[in-house]
Amino acid sequence: MDWSAIVTAVSLIVAIAAACGAALAWAAHVWPRDDGPLVDAIDRLLPQIQCAQCGYPGCRPYAMAIADGAPIDRCPPGGEPVVRALATLLGRSEQRVDPQLAKFSDRVARVDETRCIGCALCLPACPVDAIVGAPQLLHTVLIEECTGCELCMPPCPVDCIVMVAR
Ligand code: SF4
Ligand code: SF4
Ligand code: SF4
DSSP states (O other): OOHHHHHHHHHHHHHHHHHHHHHHHHHHHHSOOOOTHHHHHHHHHSOOOOOOTTSSSSHHHHHHHHHTTOOSOOOTTTHHHHHHHHHHHHTOTTOOOOHHHHHHHTEEEEEOTTTOOOOOTTTTTOTTOOEEOOTTSOOEEOTTTOOOOOTTTTTOTTOOEEEEEO
16 A cells, blocks of 8 residues: 555545635635624614615625624615614614714705706615606705715716705
8 A cells, every 4th residue: 555645645635624714714804794683673774775875786795794794884875773773683873973973964956057057867776766857957955855875966967966965
């Protein structure tokens, strides 16, 4: 029996297993797991607007990231109430509210109707359908629906959408 060949083969297998383990550990760190109840509970507290302003491609990915330790104050549409609810759920009572969130939740969009040309380009940009109007007609914002996210501003070709105090 060629013992050196056997030792070499066993060493190779051990090395491959160690490499696979390290790769799996790295993948688990880089890609947070969608691990059921906790992610579900966090996701239920998020607004489900799917606007990606948190830096993640939607509410569920952000919920997964929070479960993995990401900051809980990255959702402008949710604002301070969502931060507070997440802090309570996760026991992160020390979490400070991002001043940027307060800025968003205090403001709403308003259409300057003297300049609106009725192009309707702002309609699909609003994740909560807070803008009403039809092509060639003036558009207006439903204040009670508006989250102040500003997503409607860039598409407007005449810059007639402004943010005002709620
Ligand atoms: S910013 Fe808030 S509402 Fe928008 S996708 Fe992220 S978690 Fe969802
Ligand atoms: S700021 Fe604009 S896009 Fe955002 S919710 Fe208000 S109307 Fe909709
Ligand atoms: S994008 Fe601007 S100009 Fe066009 S309908 Fe909306 S508010 Fe009016």
